[in-house]
Amino acid sequence: MLFFSKRNVPFKEIIPDGYIDIHSHLIPGIDDGVKTVYQSAYILEQFEKLGIKKVITTPHVIKDVWPNSSLTITNGLKELKNVLKPLEINKINIQASAEYMLDTLFFERVINKDILPLHKNFILVEMSTFSPPINLNEMLFEIKLAGYTPILAHPERYSYYQNDIKKFEELKNSGFRFQLNLLSLSGYYGDKVKTLAKKLLDLGYIDFTGSDIHNYHQLEVLKKGIEHKTAKKVALIMQNNIAFA
Template identity: 70%
Template structure:
């Protein structure tokens, strides 16, 4: 029984029809994701085999480190598109948005209208892993004024919010953020503490969407292994929410 309880359900068995991955780093050379076009192509090929129908890849936009503009992202996406068909990768749809660090550069991008939405008026945003923005309320106000709905990437990974029994997460949800869970978090990849918070957020019905946040082959291997049966059942229902991006 102990052996059976540890058996994992492969990711290919739990991906719902028309699943759209809304968080990944598959445009080569412009952030900390894949380094070459062929690495990107290989991962997309495996995604096809897993049953993922569409990927909206989200390179970082972060001042001083990866200050990618919409033009840079779009031009590099076009280069990737030219390589995929000759390699036999034609079933999966590939689009690009961005994962916006809520910093001064993002504030400028909002003001200039230099934003690539995930879909309609949804945008993917993140915080530093060290601390939230001091002007978070102001940034959220500007997001709403610009007409966007913010989806907060991997809220379970912000360890500075892990105290006070999810009180800070309550405040974030009430202020207008939607939450995107990293599938790697419930696999335990980021550690037990993050895994515990991820499960608590699921218990609270706080998770709106899921994403792989895949950067490399190592992430791919862990995702392909899948999840324990109970975990698989919980996230399958959440993954169905992503079909709104199809």
């Protein structure tokens, strides 16, 4: 990895050897991510060129919006792989898990263990951006009882915690791991999210990173990179993702 004395370090120069992206939306047509297999193929080809070793793509599972099942996700992955092979996009490994909204559908599925883990016992979960679930502690209890370790997607995007840093400490102490969106550090979601992302990074609360990529535009933003000072810090955290091999 090389770091030059300029405002942004290009994303390609930040990526550690063997990096695995654990958050993206690259199975077409089942959530708000890519619309076609060819859009997905293009993004994966670009990821391959950037040096990303593996992608664990994570479609949304949200009751009444995108109630994807394990079967719809695995079938979608199979169809995508069938397109990648003739296109010779074969240096990057792609697997599938899910990004589970902490709602009643998730509650039912975790009790029944109808879950696609990211790796071993890790599962990626998210909260509403409007308010946290009122039964968060009960859900966390059931997650642990089922033998899973929850990774909370993009904690920096939960605006209701922006002025309550102690809440993040409570979440960490209760058993959540934190996954930072790399796009947050670029300012893609706004200055407030970027500021909080940097603060969580400085406090040592971030465990893993992900692209959370949905489309071409986000890919181009991601490629532009991250501010020099922040890039050094996040590059160290990105190495933790290698554990998902």
